[in-house]
Amino acid sequence: MRITAPTLMGLALLTAGCAADVQTGRSDQASGPARATATLTVWADDSRAKPLQDLAAAFERDRGVKVKIVQKGMGGLRDDFVSQAPTGQGPDMIVGPHDWLGKLVQNGVVAPIDLGATASRFPKIALDAMRYEGQTYGLPYSIESVALLRNMKLAPERPKTFDELVAAGGELVREGKATFPVGLPVDPKAGSPYHLYPLQTSFGSSVFDGGELAIDNPGGLKFAAYLRRLAEAKVISTSLSGEIATNAFREGRTPYLITGPWDAPALAKAGVPFAVEPVPPAGPEPARPFVGVQGFYVSAKSANPILANDFLLNYLATPEAQRALYAAGGRPPAMTSVREELRGDLVMTGFADATLAGEPAPNVPAMDAVWGDWGLSQLAVITGDGDPAKLTEGAADRIRAKIAN
Amino acid sequence: MAARTLSGAVVAKLAVLGVVDALAVYGLVALGGRRSWWLFAAMLVGTAAVNVIYLGSRRVPAKYLAPGVILLLVYQVYVVLYTGYAAFTNYGDGHNGTKQDAVAAILAASETRVPGATARPIRVVERDGELGFLVDGPGGARVGSAVRPLEPVAAPGGGVAGAGGWRTLPYGEIVARQAEITALRVPVPGEGNLRTSDAVTAALYRSTLRYDGRADTVTDPRTGVTYRDDGHGRFAAPGGAVLSPGWKVFVGFENFLTVLTDPSIRAPFLGVLVWTFAFAGLSVGLTFAIGLGLALVLGRPELRGLRVYRSLLVLPYAFPAFMAAILWQGLLNPDHGFVNAVLLGGGHLPWLTDPWLAKLSVLAVNVWIGFPYMFLICTGALQAIPPALTEAAQIDGASPWRVLREIKLPMLLASTTPVLVATFAFNFNNFNVIYMLTGGGPRDARSPVDVGSTDLLISLVYKLAFGGSARNYGLACAVSILIFAVIAAISLAGFRRARRLEAS
Numbered sequence: 001m002r003i004t005a006p007t008l009m010g011l012a013l014l015t016a017g018c019a020a021d022v023q024t025g026r027s028d029q030a031s032g033p034a035r036a037t038a039t040l041t042v043w044a045d046d047s048r049a050k051p052l053q054d055l056a057a058a059f060e061r062d063r064g065v066k067v068k069i070v071q072k073g074m075g076g077l078r079d080d081f082v083s084q085a086p087t088g089q090g091p092d093m094i095v096g097p098h099d100w101l102g103k104l105v106q107n108g109v110v111a112p113i114d115l116g117a118t119a120s121r122f123p124k125i126a127l128d129a130m131r132y133e134g135q136t137y138g139l140p141y142s143i144e145s146v147a148l149l150r151n152m153k154l155a156p157e158r159p160k161t162f163d164e165l166v167a168a169g170g171e172l173v174r175e176g177k178a179t180f181p182v183g184l185p186v187d188p189k190a191g192s193p194y195h196l197y198p199l200q201t202s203f204g205s206s207v208f209d210g211g212e213l214a215i216d217n218p219g220g221l222k223f224a225a226y227l228r229r230l231a232e233a234k235v236i237s238t239s240l241s242g243e244i245a246t247n248a249f250r251e252g253r254t255p256y257l258i259t260g261p262w263d264a265p266a267l268a269k270a271g272v273p274f275a276v277e278p279v280p281p282a283g284p285e286p287a288r289p290f291v292g293v294q295g296f297y298v299s300a301k302s303a304n305p306i307l308a309n310d311f312l313l314n315y316l317a318t319p320e321a322q323r324a325l326y327a328a329g330g331r332p333p334a335m336t337s338v339r340e341e342l343r344g345d346l347v348m349t350g351f352a353d354a355t356l357a358g359e360p361a362p363n364v365p366a367m368d369a370v371w372g373d374w375g376l377s378q379l380a381v382i383t384g385d386g387d388p389a390k391l392t393e394g395a396a397d398r399i400r401a402k403i404a405n
Numbered sequence: 406m407a408a409r410t411l412s413g414a415v416v417a418k419l420a421v422l423g424v425v426d427a428l429a430v431y432g433l434v435a436l437g438g439r440r441s442w443w444l445f446a447a448m449l450v451g452t453a454a455v456n457v458i459y460l461g462s463r464r465v466p467a468k469y470l471a472p473g474v475i476l477l478l479v480y481q482v483y484v485v486l487y488t489g490y491a492a493f494t495n496y497g498d499g500h501n502g503t504k505q506d507a508v509a510a511i512l513a514a515s516e517t518r519v520p521g522a523t524a525r526p527i528r529v530v531e532r533d534g535e536l537g538f539l540v541d542g543p544g545g546a547r548v549g550s551a552v553r554p555l556e557p558v559a560a561p562g563g564g565v566a567g568a569g570g571w572r573t574l575p576y577g578e579i580v581a582r583q584a585e586i587t588a589l590r591v592p593v594p595g596e597g598n599l600r601t602s603d604a605v606t607a608a609l610y611r612s613t614l615r616y617d618g619r620a621d622t623v624t625d626p627r628t629g630v631t632y633r634d635d636g637h638g639r640f641a642a643p644g645g646a647v648l649s650p651g652w653k654v655f656v657g658f659e660n661f662l663t664v665l666t667d668p669s670i671r672a673p674f675l676g677v678l679v680w681t682f683a684f685a686g687l688s689v690g691l692t693f694a695i696g697l698g699l700a701l702v703l704g705r706p707e708l709r710g711l712r713v714y715r716s717l718l719v720l721p722y723a724f725p726a727f728m729a730a731i732l733w734q735g736l737l738n739p740d741h742g743f744v745n746a747v748l749l750g751g752g753h754l755p756w757l758t759d760p761w762l763a764k765l766s767v768l769a770v771n772v773w774i775g776f777p778y779m780f781l782i783c784t785g786a787l788q789a790i791p792p793a794l795t796e797a798a799q800i801d802g803a804s805p806w807r808v809l810r811e812i813k814l815p816m817l818l819a820s821t822t823p824v825l826v827a828t829f830a831f832n833f834n835n836f837n838v839i840y841m842l843t844g845g846g847p848r849d850a851r852s853p854v855d856v857g858s859t860d861l862l863i864s865l866v867y868k869l870a871f872g873g874s875a876r877n878y879g880l881a882c883a884v885s886i887l888i889f890a891v892i893a894a895i896s897l898a899g900f901r902r903a904r905r906l907e908a909s
Contacts, residue, residue: 038580065580079871086502088439107501108510108650114602116524135514188738188757189844238758239740300510305587306579309602365498365875372855380850383758391850398853 039066040307041091042296043081045074047262048095051324059315065307078103085109085301092302093312098129098293101137102365110137111300113309118317126334129293129360138295139312141322142331145289146195146260147354149267149274154178154255158275162199162282166235169255181235183245183257186382188238191375195258197290198358199223203283207370208362213403215374216396219283224381224388226282231382238382249274260292261351265330268347276350278357291358294331369402422459426452451475492882493655498875500638500651507652508616511623511640515614519597522609529579529586529604530571536582538591538599538607539571549591555599579604614648623648660883670884673856673865678891681861684768685832689825691772696779697817701809703780704787715784722777730841733770737842758847760858767859771838775828786820787813833892834863862888 040059044052049071056067070091072080078100084090086109104110112135119127119136126140148165150158154172159165169181186192193200193207200206203226204219214220230236242259249257250270257263258279267274281287296316298308315321319341322333326342332352333339342348361367377395381388429452436445455475458467494500528539530548537550539558548571549555558569579586583604590598590610597611615624623632623640632640632648639651664670703714721729736743737756745752756766790813798808839845845860845868855868866888870881 037577038583063576063580079876082498082501086506103498105510105514106499106649108507109501112513112516114518114524114608116606116608133514134517189846237740239738239742241738243735244738244741300513301506304580304583305602306583306604313603368875373850376848376850379758385850394851401853 037065038304038307039068040093040304040311041068041070042311043070043072043077043091043094045077045095046071047329048325051321051328052095054324055315055321056311059311063307063310067311081299082107082109085299088301088303090299090301092304092308093296093298095141095294095296098138098140098295099361099363099367101130101132101297101363102367104297105132105135105137106365109300110297111302111305112137113139113298113312115139115313115317118313121317121335121337123334123336125291125355125358125360126293126295129291129363130295132363138293138297139317140293140295140334141316141325142294142329143291143334143355144261144294144331144351145291145355145358146198146258146279147289147351148277148279149249149257149259149264150277151249151252151255152273152275154252158277159280162202162280162287165256165280166230166233169235170233172255178252178254180240180245180248180254181256183249183254183259184236184240185242185245185259186236186238186240186379187375188241188379190371191378191382193371193374193378194290196227196378198258198279198287199226199282201288202281202285204285206288206359207367207374208364213370213396213400215370215399216393219285220392220396221389222283224377224392227378227381228384228388231384236382238379261330261332261347264347264351276347276354278354286357289354289358290361291355292361293334295334366403370399373398373402418459422456425455451478488882488885491879492660492886493657494653494879495638495651495656495659496653496879496882497870497877499649500653500879502650502652504634504638504652507638507640507650508623510650511648512612512614512616516600516610516612519609519611522597524606524608526605527599527601527607529574529601531574531578532569532571536574536585536589537571538589538601539573540599540607549593549599551589551591554592554594574604656879660880661887663880664883664887669854670869670880673854673860677856677860677862677865680764680859681833684764684771684835684861685829687768688771688775688832688835689829691768692775692779692828693783693821693825695772695776696781697783699776699780700783700787704784718780719777721773722781724774726774727837727841729774730770730838733766733773734842737766757843760847760849763843763847763857763859767838767842770842771832771835774838775832779828782821782824783817786817789820790816833861835861836863836867839864840867 040056042052042056049069052069056069059065060067074096077094078096081090081094082103085107090109101110115122115127115136118139122140123143126143127136130136130138130140154177155168157168159168166181169178172178173181184192185195197207200215200220200223203223205217205223206214208214209217227236245254245257246259246263246267248254250267250272252272257274264276279287279289296312298305298312302308317335319335319338322335322338325331326333326338326348330347332348332355333342339348339352373395377391380386380391385391429448432448433445433452436442436448455471458464458471525540525542528541530537530539535550535552537548537553538555540547540549540555544557546558547555548558548569558571574582586604587600587602590600591607592598593609597609599607600610601607613625613627615626616622617624621634624630625632630642630644630646632642632646635641635647636654637651637656638654640648664674699718702708703711703718708714734757737745739745739753739755739758742756744756745754754762756762794812795808798812803811839859839861843857843859845864846857847859848855848857856865860868866881866884869884870876870878
């Protein structure tokens with residue numbers, strides 16, 4: 001049989017055409033009355049993609065629509081969303097911490113949601129975190145903050161103040177039972193504003209006070225001097241990174257570790273006998289950590305706003321969902337009833353109690369300008385690169401200039 | 406075209422072409438559905454060109470060039486054009502999308518639920534294509550749409566389902582018309598607007614801002630303040646207050662002027678430029694020198710355990726570069742890192758936080774990552790030199806050093822120069838090593854400028870685009886274009902000099 005090239009080409013084009021017909025046929029069906037055909041896309045990082053998969057399966061079964069959970073790295077998720085949502089290529093929903101909110105609203109990529117009666121299932125702190133300029137944008141699912149992890153074998157007593165903790169840790173180091181008095185992680189490039197915040201607030205300094213930057217108020221300067229003393233006493237150093245601190249705690253080389261719930265599952269698995277308590281204060285006031293609230297946001301450009309709200313309110317705002325997300329990620333659930341039923345879980349309770357004293361980290365876009373210079377001044381204070389008060393004031397001035405810009 | 410018998414190769418070619426065309430048609434349908442007509446046209450022209458080129462028997466050079474040209478267009482020309490376009494816009498945080506999206510976001514954010522208003526159950530109904538809400542209350546059923554305020558409706562016989570000729574939308578249709586339904590605002594006279602987000606309940610909302618499409622203004626009826634388009638992609642009030650978000654607009658040469666006049670960018674530019682050249686030049690020179698030296702040493706077949714040495718040497722190359730950088734960051738930790746704690750016996754050299762040591766560290770790590778590649782290249786190039794040449798020289802009484810200098814090296818350089826140039830260009834933009842190892846730091850804590858002592862131009866651009874309080878892609882693109890101009894000027898001067906040397 002003789003086949004000519006043009007015939008074959010024609011055949012190929014015909015197949016291509018058929019493929020296209022199938023495609024258009026499907027999109028015609030979507031507007032048809034009989035079935036609901038739509039795909040709800042959710043972006044989540046690896047720690048949440050898995051439990052979401054199961055919740056999505058229930059939604060798919062009940063509503064007959066497809067849910068696609070796309071696993072993305074935490075690092076790029078917010079920025080990819082901000083750049084892709086306006087093009088219509090973004091997802092219908094994302095999951096992330098509340099301090100993204102200012103940036104997301106500033107770029108017009110998230111839609112306000114109405115939690116309605118569902119709101120009463122969550123504590124005020126979680127709802128406050130999800131609000132920006134009077135509107136609610138997210139459904140909270142977990143509330144977290146740093147806490148003090150105490151190795152109960154090395155340090156059986158719960159310290160009341162940070163000085164007490166340092167003394168007890170120092171004693172263990174002198175006895176040769178530990179290498180570091182406390183695992184207080186410092187990022188050698190970025191400093192540690194987040195982990196040190198409970199200590200800073202205990203001196204009466206917060207990041208913003210009534211909208212004004214307050215890291216260099218009298219309390220802030222006292223904190224800087226205290227930080228310098230900690231460094232001189234070799235309690236804290238710029239070489240003690242998060243990884244080194246966590247490893248030291250896991251291997252029993254330090255009695256204390258300041259960290260969040262994300263490290264707890266691995267430490268529990270390693271068999272470290274630890275208790276979770278609020279970070280004790282270093283100054284005269286209570287230590288208030290930054291509280292992070294994780295939640296779900298609906299894209300302003302979602303093509304499926306009803307499905308997204310349906311999934312949000314009827315599938316994610318349920319005790320089952322909050323429990324599943326806790327089981328997978330170890331972050332204390334936001335829903336009040338679920339927190340109550342997990343009271344027997346000492347790690348969860350410890351972290352949940354630690355958040356009670358805290359305040360949500362500001363979700364204003366200006367926070368992006370704060371972290372850099374703030375952390376850098378802490379590094380300089382720790383390495384003794386100048387007068388602590390002057391370094392703190394200088395950083396605050398530069399941050400004010402950046403925010404004003 | 407004359408019909409001819411098909412060989413297996415032709416069938417394979419046509420099959421591949423068929424797959425390409427099928428994918429193209431799929432892409433065209435998708436692009437048409439999204440109304441991206443520019444991309445649609447580009448794809449159509451490209452597909453037609455591919456078919457013309459490969460179906461004919463002539464145009465042989467085009468057959469070889471086409472795949473490369475297509476990749477060049479997609480991955481280079483498009484990116485360059487887009488960078489050029491973005492450099493003239495205010496694209497960045499707060500200016501992220503279109504004006505239409507910005508207006509929608511502003512209005513959505515200004516809508517608040519009327520205090521005390523509870524959500525009531527509704528049904529989404531439709532009559533002659535017009536969507537509405539049916540609210541079934543104690544006073545009977547009420548129906549309203551975008552143009553018809555909520556008013557009582559008679560429910561003949563069939564109950565509320567068939568009230569006033571309105572038809573309840575089935576779930577499939579609700580899903581298909583989601584955007585329309587959530588955009589629907591049913592006025593309730595004197596109270597606000599009913600809106601729904603789940604098609605099952607609706608609540609009363611009141612908007613604090615109004616958009617006037619004809620005048621292109623946003624007004625706040627409570628205060629009487631009017632916000633106008635200020636030409637910079639924002640709605641601004643006479644007092645200076647602006648509404649968020651804004652949108653993307655052309656700003657002309659504004660970004661370039663900022664680069665040239667803003668001291669926080671102009672000042673570090675020169676210092677970073679010098680370091681970038683030093684880093685790229687030294688990286689190429691050192692990796693080549695080490696690679697060549699090792700290739701010469703390990704090129705002696707009489708050496709024992711040659712394979713083991715060679716595999717060990719290639720190890721850094723087999724390791725992903727950014728992973729190596731992270732690893733080195735740990736090894737160079739001043740107190741607990743391997744280098745200080747073990748190699749230097751408990752020294753405390755601040756490898757990554759002292760400005761000069763940090764420069765040395767990034768260079769050393771980059772050389773560590775890069776020399777195996779040069780070793781492989783040099784080994785290959787040396788083996789390509791005919792042994793007869795060196796043997797002849799040896800018989801003539803040339804010393805090994807002279808053989809290397811006058812025979813091996815010139816031949817080696819002739820074949821490796823393109824690799825060296827490419828490596829220089831790669832290291833000029835070697836973002837990975839800098840970002841992973843030092844993040845561009847250490848930065849002087851007292852400096853107002855957000856640039857550290859190991860920042861390359863590329864990481865400076867990254868900090869402009871992603872650092873600071875607001876992402877500014879437009880500005881970053883403008884700096885990229887300036888960087889390109891600097892490199893192009895220097896390369897041009899270099900080529901001129903090379904040509905003059907050749908001529909003389």
